[in-house]
Amino acid sequence: MAAKHHVIRSISLPSRSHPTTLRVEEELNRLQTSSSCDSTSDSICKSLCGLDELYECVDDLLQMASTQQLLSQHQQKKCMDELLDGSLMRLLDVCGITGDEISTIKEHVRDLQSALRRRKGDTSLESSISKYTCFRKKMNKDAKKLITSLKQVDNKIATSPLLEQDHHLTAVIRVLREVRVKNMSIFQSLLVLQHRLDAALYNLCKSSTATFECANKRLEALEVTIESLENGLESVFRCMIKTRASLLNIISQ
Template sequence: MAALPCSKTKPFRSISLPVRSHPTTQRVEEVLNKLNGLETSVTATTETICNSLLGLEELQKCTDDLLQLPQTFQIISQRQHVKWFEELLGNSIRILDVCGTTGELISQYKENIRALQSSFRRRKGDSSAEAGIARFTSFSKKMKKDAKKLVLSLKQVDCETLTAAFLETDQETIAVIRALREANAVCILIFQMLLSFLSMPLFKSKHPKWSLVSKLIHNGRIELEGLENITNMETKVETFEAQLDSIEKRLEGAFRSLIRSRSSLLNVFSS
């Protein structure tokens, strides 16, 4: 299956913090390294995506705890670090926007799947299946374009985050900034993986606009071979709908955790 050209196989970042780092900072490192063990190829499975989103929830909780530490507030209040943390705050809202938009894309995907299933059920005596497949194909093309735009947006955030400079002063400061930076970067990679998954075509076909199915539907009558093909499509659609349900639930949890982390960031800056 074709994937987005801008989404390349890329491992999660693994970090090694100073031995004397605060236990909360070390916990962030542990979760990051656990996420690093997951597959992150562009052909990631539903299970990998769900586990990654679950890990993202845990990671955000750890970073939230990190933001509550007095040491973190002291670091942020230092003049040389303010700009970097302001950038981190700005990136957090952009990631939240991408997460929310991704959730909307999944909802749209499920709506179009239900419409396609409805057209399959009405296939006897008319060309509903052909029309339903054509509409779904059109939606899939739009989905891929929307996903590509979101990936490009994430790549821009990723670039800004990774090139943001910070002064290597004491070891604890280095540990906190590095942990927050890498947590942000892993979050971006997870959404890139999810969007690449959503952009893949549900059906494999070398025939544009499902011409194969179109040829099998003649004068309102579906030939046996066409019926078998559509039955296979129905099975695949049902399976994919269940996969989207699982991803959607995990995405909702990740979204809530991102909101909490942003709230913690705002509280630290306003203190």
């Protein structure tokens, strides 16, 4: 499963941009600089933390009276529909489903740990492995659907023109689109990492040579990694919900 990495350049907004808009630009550039192009767990966790901070800046931008006034205008309805239904909702779906599956992987890891600790000749270990095998089939199907959904968002971004309108409005729409692109790139990398975690766990389940101590240590390490990803996704999900609420509030004005 290969991730499509987006190269995010500096937005380089004009000098007349509002300081709040420039803060979003700075966070985007900082996130781009600190994020590596691989899909290691440490890199993804750092990216999720950066994404969390980025959405906090975006919400500050959306709370500005000038931003709300411009985005609430009737002629901006198409733009708002794009930001909400065309991308944010899909990204929320990807974030929610991925978070649920990461949590389920953690449950299977703990189930396997319990089965290994018992080691009383019963069938608990075989049962745990069988349950995980069934789950991973569904998870792999879901991953393909999520990647398709992300590609659809990607295509919409690529084909959606940015009209030259009010300067502040143009800057706001530009940074929101850049946030969306970076969000999508991180989620794609996360799906790749999820696939690697799944492969590692599956290979461990099928290994006939791993000793109890070795298997248990590897499961403990997996659990720590998964919990970090789980916490990062939960935090980002809450920030995205907050951003969605802010956009809906603007529309209702």
